[in-house]
Amino acid sequence: MNLKSMFNKVDHRMLEKYPNLWVLGVPIYVPILVLLHVIIMSIGFIYPLNPLPDFFRYKDFFENISITMILPTILLVVIFVIRQVKFNSKRVHLSLPYRYQFLVFLYFFGLLFGITSLPLSGNLAAYVKTNLTLDKDRFDKEHDVMADGFTHFFLEKSYIDDPEDCRIAEKQGYYFDDYNDRIGYTRYELNETKDSLIVYRHFVDYRYGSDLDTISLPQAYKEIETFISIAQRYEGGVTETDPVRIVEQNLKSDRFYTKGEKRVRPAFDYLESYQRFDNNINFHNKLLYKNSFFFAAEWEFWRAYAFLALALSILLIILCSVNIAEFGWGMLVVALHPTVFGIVAALTVFIFRDVNGDQGPWIGIILLSIFTLNALFFAFNKRFKPALRRAFAIACHIYLPLVAGGFMMLVEEVLDCCYVDSTYIENCDCFYPFTQTQYELTLMGTFFFGSILVTYLFGRYYKRQYTDPQIK
Secondary structure (H helix, E strand, O other), rough: OOOOHHHHHHHHHHHHHOHHHHHHHHHHHHHHHHHHHHHHHHHHHHHOOOOOHHHHHHHHHHHHHHOOOHHHHHHHHHHHHHHHHHHOOOOOOOOOOOOOHHHHHHHHHHHHHHHHHHHHHHHHHHEEEHHHHHHHHHHHHHHHHHHHHEEEEEEEOOEEOOHHHHHHHHHEEEOOOOOOOOEEEEEEOOOOOEEEEEEEOOOOOOOOEEEEEEEEEHHHHHHHHHHHHHHHOOOOOOOOHHHHHHHHHHHHOOOOOOOOOOOOOOOEOOOHHHHHHHHHHHHHHHHHHHHHHHHOHHHHHHHHHHHHHHHHHHHHHHOOOOHHHHHHHHHHHHHHHHHHHHHHHHHHHHHHOOOOHHHHHHHHHOOOOOOHHHHHHHHHHHOOOHHHEEEEEHHHHHHHHHHHHHHHHHHHHHEEEEHOOOOOOOOOOOOOOOOHHHHHHHHHHHHHHHHHHHHHHHHHHHHHHHOOOOOO
């Protein structure tokens, strides 16, 4: 028995015993989805991190996987939707999906979320593998201490355009430009009393501020010793370990270069490999702050990304719950009704253009209320034909979560208070009992859970519309 015959046999058996699951494609799409996630995530876990690879090549590898998976993801979504249109949306008069309609919606959401997250599966696995390999918490504690010591081990030269000015600056630490202004490039030198160092604080990343600092010589020696002990954990081996000798050589180094020099070396460099050290620090920084392609590990990202699957699943459950022709009319209402409302809103704004700007949110609330009540009036007024009511009901299904969020934002504008974590509170007449982050989470929660609640309620409406023989 070949593979095709075996698949057809299993497929027919699933159709006979579990027709609901067969229509939803559970025995096909769930195994395929799990297999694809396992394969992609396995690549992320298998990729060797000892020694650490070049971060940009590492990033490009997983970004290429993400780009490669975009087309298969789109194809999977399209094929799944076609299957539901073919088998599910034509069964509005049967028990599927009405008997378990809300569960079917949750299944759509879960499956579509799994499909749309395929391009980012490798990124997430790479983050987990890197997080298990590197100690980001220790790095966070050691970063600033290591950055202080780095000042004594590496310094780029400063550029001066005129060769003669470059020679003068090298001799006395400054020069005078054409306007007789003194130009100084203090980077590493003793102060006037010769008992302290003036150093230029910098590091291989941009997290550490670049500025001048004055420190005592004993402190400089301590920073050097600390750097040597810590940096070796980040591939920061050094070629010189004597603190006194390091400071003396740094003070004697050339710190300027001019045009025409073929090869510009650093003023001083005691690292065995600046590139390896820089790469290691870059790895830790990206891991610690979830930057670059590690953004896939951010909860805030997935919280927003879930709306893509939610929107697709809402459209699909509507498509599987109503007559296809009426779904098309409903989408037309979704497009045209806000367009008409937008024209009315624009005319209203023009008419009331001289009104105090503080009244703008109130006008917005009135217009949004009219927009919502108008759509609900057409959806539930029995004077209109059932087909027209259902078209507006489909539009209301999509509108209501957005309208709820819109009302929240307009009310926030009307109150015009400050959040409890506001930085500028001098002109605040009132305070919200929550932070700005809490407000944003509440707004997103209103969109998300409001969409789920509205889908449940309108599912019952669709069921009654299409199964009650008295409704014509």
